[in-house]
Amino acid sequence: MKINYISLRPPITRYVIPALAVMMLWSCSKTVDEPTAGISSPSSLDENAGTWKPYLLASASEIPVAEPKQATSEDYKAELKKLKDATDAVTPQQREQINYWGAGAVFRWNEIARELCARYNSPPASTPDGKYPLPDAANPLKDPKFPFANPPYAARAMAYLSVAQYDALVAAWNYKFKYNRKAPSKNDASIKTLLPVSDLPSYPSEDAVVAEVSVVILKAMFPGEVPYLEAKLAEHKHSRISAGLNVDSDIAAGSELGKAVGAKIMARAKTDKMSAANGQAMTAAMIANAKKIGVTEPWVSQEFPPRPPMLPTYGFVKPWNFDSATVVALRPEAPPVIGSPAFQKDMDELLKIAKGQTREQARIASFWSDGVGSYTPPGHWHRKGAQLCHENKYSEVRTARALALLGTTMQDAGICCWDVKYYYYYPRPNQMSSKIKTSVGLPNFPSYTSGHSTFSGAAAEVLAHIFPSSKKEVDDMASEASISRIYGLIHYRFDCEVGLATGHKIGSYAVQRAKTDGAE
Amino acid sequence: MAHNLLIHYSMMRSLHQKGLRLLGILLTAAGPLCCAYAQMPNDAIYMGKKTACLAVSYTHSSWDQYWENSLKRENLNIGTHTTQSVMPMLAVGITKDFNAIVALPYVWTQASAGNLRWQKGVQDASLWLKYRFLNKSGFSLHAIAGASIPATNYIPDFLPMSIGIQCKTATARLLASYRHKSGVYLTASGSYIFRSKITIDRDSYQADDRLYNSNKVSVPNAYDASARLGYLKKAIQAEGFIEYGACDGGDNIRRNDMPFPTNNMRATLVGVYAKYQPKNIGVNARASHAISGRNMGQSTAFSVGVLYQFRYAKDANN
Structure with missing residues (x-):
């Protein structure tokens, strides 16, 4: 007995205590490692991008940019001297900022916009009298915050951001190669640069153009974030000086161009019918039509x-790659009659999942949930698009083009899908059976067709065209995003399949544009 | 208990569970385990050498209000949130001053309103080691160490419906107790709970007012403190307690949003516990209620258990 007792102790000290120590180590680090984006090193200058077709500018030279001072001028020499002083005084914090923005101007502002979408993606709470107050653009930080960045809102914000960046960069590229001002370090080899220097002309600064035009759009979309955006803007522009890549006049010219392009883009935003997208008064007629x-x-x-x-x-908002008549033409056929065998078949599938959702089904549903508090499905696809551009060593202007094609098709998909949803006004499966509960949260709008599926079909169509070697990957992602809504118990299979197919059709319009915009 | 704690922590995460959590922690931890002579990770009771106690407890915890950050509110899309669990627990007397306790709960959740799907499953396995290093004139001091590890791949971030939050934990606890000859005792304890990072199914989430592009989530550590006043003599034990548990950092539930494992959940619980064990077989019961909290449900919990004490090795001397 004694022997028994003694033999118990060593295992405890030998294994349990080390095990506890290991657990404590696991717990000690509270830092989350996020994927880091390396410094952008474009494989091409895209010299001809000044001839690419803009979305809203009449031409790349619509907005004038003054000719810069000659490299031999005293003014420019003084700027170089100032730049040298700035690079000599770089602090460790500035170096960090240089590397952050060095991942790419479009890449970073796209990321910032996704984060804002997530932070503003909160549905208003109900008041004690059972009403839902509307967010107020004039008081954006008051509860409920403005905007409620739901998927249609996020799709539009990201579309305008991407189009603005693209048009501004096409204009910038036009002037860069028209004036051909070399990078400061190529005019004065003694300037220390902290990022790679290419043969891309430095006037106007592409970083300043992107930063300024992005801030114009994002201030309008997220009016509560003006101080944050202005701080980011100043940091971005300054990072180019402390990195030794742009003199003040490069930055100033880029800023002016960015602001002017931003104003042009916002003129469209003010008249695209978004302000009338919450037409609650029209739902009675929509319901009557659906019954009919x-x-x-x-x-x-x-x-x-x-x-x-x-x-x-929202289905009446102005689309990008086609007109509103096409939105109606793209409307898919009616969903199965409620109670029909086709309806029952897909309902039975959901009832089965409701009883025994597998862990893998739950994982897929959660991975693609992109619900409240997230950057939404358009944000999910923008992230993928930006990543692909970075991996493929795209220039700023080519990155902007890819994200504009993606961003516009995302909003087109949102518009088409919302048109379909309110045309058929079809009930969610959860309305038809109380046995069906969701593992991802139930969206508050009609079922047919699936928004995730429509967004994803359109995104995959565009990304597969731009990145043919990734076609299988993005198609698989879209299929998984689509089916995730069945696994999450909020959509019938017919919602998802029809939505995905329609999304691909919507994406093909953006692909058509891509083939003719001069970049391929 | 450990797992109870875990459970509760997880639960705490969830709004309701949150409310429960501390409670749960306290409750579950303490509640389910007690054997006649023993014994939970939060008491001063020990199993004798070569004796063991197997306990099975059932806990029912529910809330219909929760603290969204500091705002006390109801949620008509949840209604009443209920967490139930069944937990087998084994306490083993290795020496009269050194005990080990293991436990493994099965947990299921549901909401009475709205569309959120129930979750169920085996939660976290826990191990506690309890060592009495001072015992003089009724006064005793105890060092207690606990560890827990998720036993299954349940979903951690679907709060408040998730059954847990997938943390591995390690707990260090100091417990002091004084017992008068009359049977009246007073026990106080404090602990620090290390919690590991977790992995979620998504690769993007919001916490600390920013967006993380990762599937790894840093969960705050936690601490707790408790005081209990009771009576223990022969077959009967009865006590009242107050417990406080909180995270060491963490963020708050965003306005009208769901809870998340990074939330700083805190609660103060008051409750009663009783045990009756005339022979080898005994029963216990526990009730608790959250009187204040943050980022968790205001839970009321009840638990009942049966205990069976036995010798696991023959003692030559007896």
Whole structure:
């Protein structure tokens, strides 16, 4: 007995205590490692980008940029001297900022915009009298915060951002190669540079153009973030000086161009019918129409208190790659009649998952949930697009082009899908059976077709065209995003399959543009 | 208990669970385990050498209000949130001053309203080691170490429905107790709980008012403190307690959003516990209620358990 007792002790000290020590070590580090983006090193200068077709500018030279001072001028020499002093005085913190922005101007501002979308993606809380107050653009930080950056809102914000960056960079490239001012360190070899220097002419600064035009758009989309955006803007521009890559006049010319392009882009935003997208007064007529075309049990909000549906007239917002008549033409055929065998088949699939959702189904549903508090499906795809551009060593202007093609098709997909949703006003499966509960959160708008599927089909179509070697990868991602909504128990299979196919059709319009914009 | 703690921590994460959490921690930890002579990770009771106690407890914890950050609110899309668990626990007397306790709970959650799906499954396995290093004139001091590890791949970030938050934990606890000859005792304890990072199914999430592009989530460590006043003599034990648990850092639930494992959950619980074990077989019960909190549900929890004490090795001297 004694022997038994003694033999117990060594294992405890030998294994348990070290095990505890290991656990403590696991717990000690509280730092989360995020994927880091390396310094951008474009494989091409894209010298001809000044001839690429802009979205909204009449031409690359619509906005004038004055000729810079000659490299031999006293003014420029003074700027070089100032730049040398700045690079000699770089602090460790500035060096960090240089490397951060060195990942790419478009890349970083796209990332900033996604983060803002996530931070503003909060549906208003109901008041004690059962109403949902509307966010107020004039008081953006008051509860509920403005905007509620839901998927249609995020799709539009990211579309405008990408188009603005692209048009501004096409203009910048035009002047860069027109004036051909060499990089400061190529005029004065004694300037220390902290990022790689290419043969890209430095006037106007592409970083200043992107930073300034991005801030114009993002201030309008996220009016509560003006101080944050201005701080980022100043940091970005300054990073180019402390890195020894741009003199003040490069930055100033880029800033002016960015601001002017931003104003042009915002003129469209003010008249694109987004301000009328929350047309709640029209839902009665929409429901009546849905009943007339055979939807016997139209969608009703499953929230308590019932929440008005999300942006019921977003389908009338102006699309990018086609006109509003095409939105109607792209509308898919009606979903199965409620109670029909086709309906029942897909309902049975959901009832089965409701009983025994597998861990893998739950994982896929969660991975693609992109719900409240996230950057939404358009943000998810922008992240993928930006990553692909970075991996493929795209120049700033080519990155902007890819994200503009992606961003515009994302908003087109949102517009088309919202048109379909409110045309058919089809109920969610959760409305048809109380046995169906979700593992991802139930969106507050009609079911048919799936927004995730439509966004993803369009995104995959565009990304597969731009990055043919990634076609399989993005197609697989889109299929998984689509089916995730079945696994998450909020969509019928027909919502997802029709949505995905329609998304691909929507994406093909952006692909058509890509083939003719002069960049391929 | 350890796992209870874990459970509760996880739960705490969830709004409701949150409320429960501290409670749960306290409750579960303490509640399910007690054997006649023993014994939970938060008491001064020990199993004798070569004796063991197997306990099975059932806990029901629910809330219909929670603290969203510091805002006390209801949620009509959750209604009443309920967490139930069944936990087998084994306490083993290795010496009269050194005990080990293991436990493994099965947990299931549900909401009475709204569309959030229930979750269920085996949660976290825990191990506690309890060592009495001073014992004089009724006064005793105890060093307690605990560790827990998720036993299954349950979903950690679907709060408040998740059954846990997938942390591995390590707990260091100091416990002091005084017991008068009459049977009245007073026990106080304090602990620090190290918690590992977790991996979620998404590769992007919001915490600390920023967006993380990663599937790794840094969960704050936690600490707790408790005081209990009770009576223990022969077959009967009864006590009242107050417990406080909180995270060491963490963020708050965003306005009208769901809880997340990074939240700084805190709660103060008050409760009662009783045990009756005339022979080898005994029963216990526990009740607790959260009187204040943050980022978790205001839970009320009840638990009942049965205990069976036995010798696991023959003692030559007996």
